[in-house]
Amino acid sequence: MTTTDPNPTDAPAEPGHRALADLTDEGAQEMEPRRFAGGVEVLREVGSVLRMSEAEAGADAPEDGETTIINMGPQHPSTHGVLRLMLELDGETVLRTKPVIGYLHTGMEKTGEQLTYLQGGTNTTRMDYASPIFNELVFALAAEELLGVELPPRATWIRMLLCELNRLTSHFLFLATNGMDLGSSSMMIYGWREREEGLRILESITGLRMNHNFIRVGGTAADLPDGWQDRLSAYLDTLPARLEEYEVLMTNQPIWRDRLQGVGTISTEEALALGATGPILRSTGYAWDLRREMPYLAYDEVDFDVIVGTYGDCFDRYAIRLNEVRESIKILRQCIERMPAGDYRVQDKKVTPPPRARIDESMEALIHHFKIFTEGFKVPEGEAYVAVESPRGELGCYLVSDGSSKPYRMHIRGPSFVNLQVLPHLMHGGLIADAVAIISSVDPIMGEVDR
Amino acid sequence: MSASEPTTDESVAPEADPAPVLDHGVPVSHPRGQRVLHPSREELVGLVATLRDEGWLMCLDVTAVDYLAHPRTDLPESVAPERFEVVVTLISHTERQRLRLRVQVPESDPTVPTLFELHPGTEAMEREVYDLFGIAFTGHPDLTRILLPEDWHGHPLRKDHAVGSIPVQFKDAPSR
Numbered sequence: 001m002t003t004t005d006p007n008p009t010d011a012p013a014e015p016g017h018r019a020l021a022d023l024t025d026e027g028a029q030e031m032e033p034r035r036f037a038g039g040v041e042v043l044r045e046v047g048s049v050l051r052m053s054e055a056e057a058g059a060d061a062p063e064d065g066e067t068t069i070i071n072m073g074p075q076h077p078s079t080h081g082v083l084r085l086m087l088e089l090d091g092e093t094v095l096r097t098k099p100v101i102g103y104l105h106t107g108m109e110k111t112g113e114q115l116t117y118l119q120g121g122t123n124t125t126r127m128d129y130a131s132p133i134f135n136e137l138v139f140a141l142a143a144e145e146l147l148g149v150e151l152p153p154r155a156t157w158i159r160m161l162l163c164e165l166n167r168l169t170s171h172f173l174f175l176a177t178n179g180m181d182l183g184s185s186s187m188m189i190y191g192w193r194e195r196e197e198g199l200r201i202l203e204s205i206t207g208l209r210m211n212h213n214f215i216r217v218g219g220t221a222a223d224l225p226d227g228w229q230d231r232l233s234a235y236l237d238t239l240p241a242r243l244e245e246y247e248v249l250m251t252n253q254p255i256w257r258d259r260l261q262g263v264g265t266i267s268t269e270e271a272l273a274l275g276a277t278g279p280i281l282r283s284t285g286y287a288w289d290l291r292r293e294m295p296y297l298a299y300d301e302v303d304f305d306v307i308v309g310t311y312g313d314c315f316d317r318y319a320i321r322l323n324e325v326r327e328s329i330k331i332l333r334q335c336i337e338r339m340p341a342g343d344y345r346v347q348d349k350k351v352t353p354p355p356r357a358r359i360d361e362s363m364e365a366l367i368h369h370f371k372i373f374t375e376g377f378k379v380p381e382g383e384a385y386v387a388v389e390s391p392r393g394e395l396g397c398y399l400v401s402d403g404s405s406k407p408y409r410m411h412i413r414g415p416s417f418v419n420l421q422v423l424p425h426l427m428h429g430g431l432i433a434d435a436v437a438i439i440s441s442v443d444p445i446m447g448e449v450d451r
Numbered sequence: 452m453s454a455s456e457p458t459t460d461e462s463v464a465p466e467a468d469p470a471p472v473l474d475h476g477v478p479v480s481h482p483r484g485q486r487v488l489h490p491s492r493e494e495l496v497g498l499v500a501t502l503r504d505e506g507w508l509m510c511l512d513v514t515a516v517d518y519l520a521h522p523r524t525d526l527p528e529s530v531a532p533e534r535f536e537v538v539v540t541l542i543s544h545t546e547r548q549r550l551r552l553r554v555q556v557p558e559s560d561p562t563v564p565t566l567f568e569l570h571p572g573t574e575a576m577e578r579e580v581y582d583l584f585g586i587a588f589t590g591h592p593d594l595t596r597i598l599l600p601e602d603w604h605g606h607p608l609r610k611d612h613a614v615g616s617i618p619v620q621f622k623d624a625p626s627r
Contacts, residue, residue: 102598109583110607114614145483272508275572294547382525384484385512385540385551398514398538402521409608413512413540421575450598 057208065096074103078436079447080180085435092432097424104450112410116354116376117143120407121213123398124128127412128448129210130173133159133166133202134390135412135448141218141296142273142399142408145384149351153298154342155219160297161335162205162214163388164328165232168239169198171321171328174443178318179250181440182259187249194242197235204231217377218352219345229336236329243325251319260315264426264438267312274425275418278393279324280442283309283316290389302334314441316436321391321443351377376405392416392443414448475501478527487551489530495539495554496564502541503569507550510570512540513577515584517558526553534558535586539566556586565590583608584621 014383066175073084082103088096122140125132176191189253199209206214214221250256266283289306307323310315346351353372358365381403387396393415400409426438455555477490490498516536535556542549566573577588578597583604605612
């Protein structure tokens with residue numbers, strides 16, 4: 001065949017006219033017209049491989065076999081980005097669901113292999129863009145595990161403070177979009193208001209609203225700015241009253257409860273089998289929070305509660321996140337009170353660039369600075385898996401080092417990616433009108449799903 | 452790809468008793484205090500089933516590494532290194548521990564039995580490994596590409612896959 005073949009469906013699966021070296025070049029493939037699709041994609045479109053809950057779906061499929069397959073997304077506004085769902089419907093009842101993902105795939109794990117450990121944070125921070133601090137943190141923790149460096153307490157506490165502040169903004173994002181998905185557009189504005197305030201504080205600390213790259217291997221990029229306590233306290237003081245407003249606006253409202261209670265239920269066994277973590281697992285009454293059960297940073301020194309649900313429905317997942325905001329406020333207040341003095345990064349010359357002032361007076365410091373920022377620092381050979389509790393669940397980083405200054409392999413276990421697999425179970429047997437509520441309650445961030 | 456020396460990691464915390472060489476009948480290593488089992492492909496499913504009955508209830512992660520360009524030195528002596536390695540991470544909520552399984556997969560036959568029957572949550576992760584590494588999971592219900600387009604050629608996370616670049620057209624520059 002030639003590239004001018006007018007009929008794309010007749011094109012064979014193998015192109016045949018390009019050299020193999022060209023075809024493994026992603027750039028070259030991107031420039032190719034999409035005419036090699038063949039029948040595979042078409043087969044998928046008709047839903048022959050809608051898979052999860054198939055046994056159940058087969059049991060109560062209508063006898064006349066008249067089901068409808070519809071597509072939801074990837075441009076649907078309630079799919080939180082570019083999630084596409086193939087739904088098999090019997091009337092208005094959802095039988096099978098298949099999430100189709102990959103629309104936001106940018107090869108970040110491959111990119112991670114090209115960046116040094118210093119640059120790596122700029123990459124991982126863009127994965128889960130609603131909670132970038134956690135992605136930076138887990139990458140830094142994995143690299144530090146391989147390096148074997150011990151952080152000064154202040155660095156640990158600054159990280160914890162940023163994490164909890166980020167958990168606030170992430171949960172406010174959830175509350176806002178969850179409200180909007182269910183038709184409460186005032187909640188959208190309220191949630192956004194609180195989130196923006198939180199982002200302003202993050203900006204005053206890190207310099208950026210999002211994609212901070214503030215948590216670096218060996219500590220943080222800078223110390224906390226002057227007056228951070230007052231700013232943060234003032235913000236935290238406004239929140240309890242506003243959370244009470246949310247309770248009035250949503251939790252205690254009959255329509256809100258009717259839309260969420262008993263919708264999209266999942267049992268503990270199902271959640272464990274499907275690898276679901278975070279609020280989805282906790283909504284089933286299973287008290288598993290890495291901050292409490294396998295503490296990292298200084299979470300074993302602060303006082304907070306792990307919020308669990310009972311029924312595993314959308315309402316529980318909403319209530320868990322709302323109350324986790326209160327717990328984060330508790331932790332933040334303890335951070336303000338107990339922030340230790342000291343250094344914000346480890347004074348290990350192999351990892352840490354010299355202070356700016358030293359560069360002006362010392363040739364060695366300049367060389368040292370130059371080496372770290374061009375060549376990077378070398379990380380000993382080995383592999384490590386480190387995980388933190390992100391607002392969405394267990395966020396893990398599997399890092400393999402070959403002893404050079406770039407990771408040999410960097411894999412992020414994104415909680416949204418795994419949690420998305422519970423969607424078919426949550427949706428099964430429910431109404432199509434509840435689909436939006438269920439997607440929203442899983443709170444997927446597509447940047448992390450597709451990476 | 453030869454790795455004859457057993458792991459001697461200087462950052463391992465000193466332990467009272469020497470680490471056993473076998474755990475559940477498969478070689479074990481303890482890099483940095485993390486417990487890592489090295490089952491063969493044939494042993495994998497049986498081992499994961501045994502572990503699940505012992506309380507390793509959740510499969511957190513399935514991923515792979517292509518060791519084409521990096522000869523490892525951290526494998527136990529009895530494990531023959533292969534090009535690919537499938538890495539499975541399990542968690543026990545009662546023991547509050549994670550456990551890693553590293554399975555050697557040869558380049559000539561990149562297949563691994565699926566864990567889908569034991570942990571349905573591995574479904575998407577195995578598809579991701581298949582998509583990006585070209586390692587097939589036998590018995591998987593729907594082994595298709597998950598992140599990349601259906602018609603993509605090659606498996607990008609393999610080390611012999613070019614990073615690639617997209618030509619950018621600048622003003623006044625000759626086009627490609």
